[in-house]
Amino acid sequence: MEPKGILLESGTNELEIVEFHVANNNFGINVIKVKEIIQPIPVTFIPHAHPHVEGIVQLRGEVLPVVDMLKVLGIPNVNYSAEQKYIVAEFNKQKVVFHVDNVTQIHRISWEDIERPSDMYQGGSSQVIGVIKQNNKMILMLDFEKIMVNINPNSGINIDSVKKLGKRERSEKRIVVAEDSPLLRKLLNDTFNEAGYVNLEFFENGKDAYQYLESITTSGSKITERVQLVVTDIEMPQMDGHHLTKKIKTNTDLQALPVIIFSSLITDDLRHKGIEVGAEAQISKPEIAELILKVDELIL
Numbered sequence: 001m002e003p004k005g006i007l008l009e010s011g012t013n014e015l016e017i018v019e020f021h022v023a024n025n026n027f028g029i030n031v032i033k034v035k036e037i038i039q040p041i042p043v044t045f046i047p048h049a050h051p052h053v054e055g056i057v058q059l060r061g062e063v064l065p066v067v068d069m070l071k072v073l074g075i076p077n078v079n080y081s082a083e084q085k086y087i088v089a090e091f092n093k094q095k096v097v098f099h100v101d102n103v104t105q106i107h108r109i110s111w112e113d114i115e116r117p118s119d120m121y122q123g124g125s126s127q128v129i130g131v132i133k134q135n136n137k138m139i140l141m142l143d144f145e146k147i148m149v150n151i152n153p154n155s156g157i158n159i160d161s162v163k164k165l166g167k168r169e170r171s172e173k174r175i176v177v178a179e180d181s182p183l184l185r186k187l188l189n190d191t192f193n194e195a196g197y198v199n200l201e202f203f204e205n206g207k208d209a210y211q212y213l214e215s216i217t218t219s220g221s222k223i224t225e226r227v228q229l230v231v232t233d234i235e236m237p238q239m240d241g242h243h244l245t246k247k248i249k250t251n252t253d254l255q256a257l258p259v260i261i262f263s264s265l266i267t268d269d270l271r272h273k274g275i276e277v278g279a280e281a282q283i284s285k286p287e288i289a290e291l292i293l294k295v296d297e298l299i300l
Contacts, residue, residue: 011246011277013239016108017132019139020087020100023075026139027100028107028132030235032265033144035088035095037103050151057097059088065151066097072127072147091264092145092285107134114141114237116180116204129180130237145264145285146183173299174199178209178232178244179262187288188231195292201227205236206244217253224256229299231291234263242277249278258298262291 017028018037043055043066054066066086070078083102088095114130130141175197179185185202192200203209209232216226230248232241241261248254258280266274266284274282280298283291 011242011273013111013243014108015111015235015240016106017139017141018087018106019104020085021081021102021104022069022073022100023078024101025073025075026134026137028139028141029087029089029098029144030141030265031106032270033089033091035090038086038088040084040086040099052147052151054099057086059097062095064088064095064097066099067147067151069098069100089144090267092148094148096148098144107132107139111236111240111243112238116237129235143181146181172199173197173228174201174226175295175299176201176203176209176213176227176230178203178206178230178236178241180204180233180236184233191288191292195295197295206232206239206241208238210239210244210247213248213254213257214251223254227257229295230257230259231262231295232259234261234265242273245274245279246277260291260294260298 016031018031018034019026019028021027038059041057041059043057045055046053049055052068052071054068056063056065058064070080080099081101085100085103087098087100087103089098090096109132114132117128117131127143127146128140129143132139132141175192177185177188177192177200179188179202182204185204189200189202192198201212203212209230213223213227213230217223230244232244234241241263245259245261248257248259255278259278261274261279261282262285263282264285266282271282281294283294
């Protein structure tokens with residue numbers, strides 16, 4: 001089963017999610033992360049592997065880790081159903097298999113319909129990045145990047161790679177960053193500071209970032225005198241990075257701003273989406289040193 005779904009035009013602020021179940025709970029994953037959905041195949045056990053990793057499988061000549069979503073989600077004493085499936089996913093320049101109970105359907109929704117989880121129930125270790133209300137049920141969007149970094153910390157952003165670039169004086173240059181993950185906002189802040197960029201404005205979604213940029217132009221200021229560059233993730237509640245980029249590039253008061261898309265979804269198959277909305281550059285997470293070098297190149 002290949003979840004091709006509906007081909008979405010770039011910058012519409014819509015996405016498609018694959019709904020799947022784990023122990024009678026409803027979850028979602030962005031369809032563009034999903035390569036295919038297959039029946040379970042034999043798993044080879046790996047001694048001393050991370051407790052969330054069941055083992056490895058061979059799929060079309062590739063050796064891929066299998067992640068046990070029951071363990072990831074902390075659901076004890078439950079076995080997988082007879083309808084169990086493997087979701088083969090690709091992001092952050094890596095492929096991985098997620099073991100789930102069942103895969104049901106594909107939904108086409110707007111990012112505006114995804115609510116940010118409340119701090120009251122989210123907690124510091126939560127993997128939930130958004131909540132979708134569907135009739136009488138809720139679908140939880142999971143932070144798969146965080147799940148993988150918890151398993152393999154080396155797959156995340158490595159600030160040491162930026163230290164090797166050497167010191168630069170860039171403190172007067174202001175950068176606007178749209179990123180919904182609190183963990184990544186902290187890492188990006190530390191990384192930019194290390195690279196000499198300390199004048200930063202962070203927003204947890206594209207909508208807030210765009211309203212901030214608009215407020216500068218409505219106050220009578222020229223945008224490039226107040227902000228020199230925008231860095232944005234793609235997957236964000238309220239407004240995604242493609243839609244943010246499109247709105248910037250179609251606004252005559254903002255279009256001079258360089259935009260870098262920094263996302264786990266930068267692949268050969270998806271790069272055209274960023275090009276269509278006018279981004280100056282697209283960097284795949286977690287290539288943070290490459291991001292800093294591109295910022296150096298584009299910043300005014």
